[in-house]
Amino acid sequence: xxxxxxxxxxxxxxxxxxxxxxxxxxxxxxxxxxxxxxxxxxxxxxxxxxxxxxxxxxxxxxxxxxxxxxxxxxxxxxxxxxxxxxxxxxxxxxxxxxxxxxxxxxxxxxxxxxxxxxxxxxxxxxxxxxxxxxxxxxxxxxxxxxxxxxxxxxxxxxxxxxxxxxxxxxxxxxxxxxxxxxxxxxxxxxxxxxxxxxxxxxxxxxxxxxxxxxxxxxxxxxxxxxxxxxxxxxxxxxxxxxxxxxxxxxxxxxxxxxxxxxxxxxxxxxxxxxxxxxxxxxxxxxxxxxxxxxxxxxxxxxxxxxxxxxxxxxxxxxxxxxxxxxxxxxxxxxxxxxxxxxxxxxxxxxxxxxxxxxxxxxxxxxxxxxxxxxxxxxxxxxxxxxxxxxxxxxxxxxxxxxxxxxxxxxxxxxxxxxxxxxxxxxxxxxxxxxxxxxxxxxxxxxxxxxxxxxxxxxxxxxxxxxxxxxxxxxxxxxxxxx
Numbered sequence: 001x002x003x004x005x006x007x008x009x010x011x012x013x014x015x016x017x018x019x020x021x022x023x024x025x026x027x028x029x030x031x032x033x034x035x036x037x038x039x040x041x042x043x044x045x046x047x048x049x050x051x052x053x054x055x056x057x058x059x060x061x062x063x064x065x066x067x068x069x070x071x072x073x074x075x076x077x078x079x080x081x082x083x084x085x086x087x088x089x090x091x092x093x094x095x096x097x098x099x100x101x102x103x104x105x106x107x108x109x110x111x112x113x114x115x116x117x118x119x120x121x122x123x124x125x126x127x128x129x130x131x132x133x134x135x136x137x138x139x140x141x142x143x144x145x146x147x148x149x150x151x152x153x154x155x156x157x158x159x160x161x162x163x164x165x166x167x168x169x170x171x172x173x174x175x176x177x178x179x180x181x182x183x184x185x186x187x188x189x190x191x192x193x194x195x196x197x198x199x200x201x202x203x204x205x206x207x208x209x210x211x212x213x214x215x216x217x218x219x220x221x222x223x224x225x226x227x228x229x230x231x232x233x234x235x236x237x238x239x240x241x242x243x244x245x246x247x248x249x250x251x252x253x254x255x256x257x258x259x260x261x262x263x264x265x266x267x268x269x270x271x272x273x274x275x276x277x278x279x280x281x282x283x284x285x286x287x288x289x290x291x292x293x294x295x296x297x298x299x300x301x302x303x304x305x306x307x308x309x310x311x312x313x314x315x316x317x318x319x320x321x322x323x324x325x326x327x328x329x330x331x332x333x334x335x336x337x338x339x340x341x342x343x344x345x346x347x348x349x350x351x352x353x354x355x356x357x358x359x360x361x362x363x364x365x366x367x368x369x370x371x372x373x374x375x376x377x378x379x380x381x382x383x384x385x386x387x388x389x390x391x392x393x394x395x396x397x398x399x400x401x402x403x404x405x406x407x408x409x410x411x412x413x414x415x416x417x418x419x420x421x422x423x424x425x426x427x428x429x430x431x432x433x434x435x436x437x438x439x440x441x442x443x444x445x446x447x448x449x450x451x452x453x454x455x456x457x458x459x460x461x462x463x464x465x466x467x468x469x470x471x472x473x474x475x476x477x478x479x480x481x482x
Contacts, residue, residue, distance in 0.1 A: 004064035027168025103371035209371030276319035281326035299352025
């Protein structure tokens with residue numbers, strides 16, 4: 001039985017995202033398919049950045065019995081097109097996994113040429129599918145379509161101990177591309193890889209979809225073992241943890257730091273403000289951490305409460321201060337346009353950014369996505385009338401799909417721009433009075449540019465920098481802003 005693992009591209013309005021993150025889900029599935037004796041090949045569209053014309057040219061040459069695709073909700077439109085093209089030349093079933101399959105199985109099966117949606121730990125369910133293609137009713141953890149009818153099977157058991165899961169089949173994919181494409185600033189200085197240290201998140205934010213309702217974490221020793229293997233096999237020395245939350249507790253973070261400290265690596269992760277103590281952050285710095293992302297989302301307590309964020313603006317300020325004191329780079333992520341957002345809450349967010357002395361390149365517009373209470377409410381309220389049409393619009397970024405505020409659409413966008421300008425202006429004003437911060441940021445920018453020169457050559461680097469400057473001068477030359 002020949003299995004083809006397909007990694008679709010990520011289309012955005014600014015062009016395709018660079019392939020900076022290894023497809024871990026497919027990597028785990030590949031390992032277990034190989035373990036069960038199946039022949040596995042890959043069709044990595046994202047890594048090679050193939051345009052649709054090239055994909056169409058290559059599809060007839062593919063040789064497989066069953067195709068497996070991993071997809072997020074933002075890839076809905078592309079996977080819909082891709083599955084149709086695959087069916088033109090191949091009769092084999094198409095299996096879809098990932099967040100799109102988990103939360104939108106019925107929409108997918110009704111509107112795509114996809115036959116099966118996986119809803120659980122894919123590395124266990126995928127081999128079961130291949131083994132029982134003639135008995136789909138017997139496979140736990142799938143929703144499938146046959147003769148026009150959709151069937152939902154009972155859920156599959158989850159892996160209780162993540163340490164039991166074997167490492168991804170990195171060798172199946174064009175690894176040099178992923179190792180050499182930066183995901184964070186550290187990626188410009190050497191080979192990097194993304195890994196996860198757990199699955200799930202214990203928090204219940206209304207805007208966030210979670211594939212796993214429970215939280216499972218790997219032992220620090222198991223995480224360290226995977227990194228050692230990446231070091232010895234591929235020369236990796238930069239790690240980006242890409243799950244929802246690494247800083248799940250102070251105790252766990254300190255133990256993880258003890259394990260990572262022995263590896264001589266640089267790494268980054270997502271943090272949580274209630275565990276961002278100076279003790280924990282200093283331990284992270286000592287273990288090689290360079291930056292921590294925080295889902296701050298808003299400076300308004302009213303909005304945070306509405307989000308069910310279980311957060312506090314003052315605690316968030318302390319977390320940013322502690323992160324800087326520890327010598328780490330804080331990366332705040334902010335959201336805009338949540339239900340209840342008004343002039344007062346937006347003002348509170350601007351004031352919070354000013355107090356925290358942080359810049360925010362983009363206030364992310366709230367986008368209702370499947371698997372969240374916000375999305376369910378939009379369905380119930382009739383704001384989203386046709387899920388197929390709505391999901392197709394999620395391909396782009398930088399625009400809003402549903403306006404959940406009391407503002408008119410044009411007001412929503414105008415106030416967003418005004419808020420971002422105010423945050424920028426105040427940040428650069430503060431930075432001019434802090435030479436140390438000024439120097440750190442320009443050293444960071446110089447290193448990024450040097451890394452780009454090494455990868456693409458000086459001529460292209462200068463040309464691209466000039467294009468970026470013409471498009472947005474303050475993005476590169478921030479010292480001259482205002």
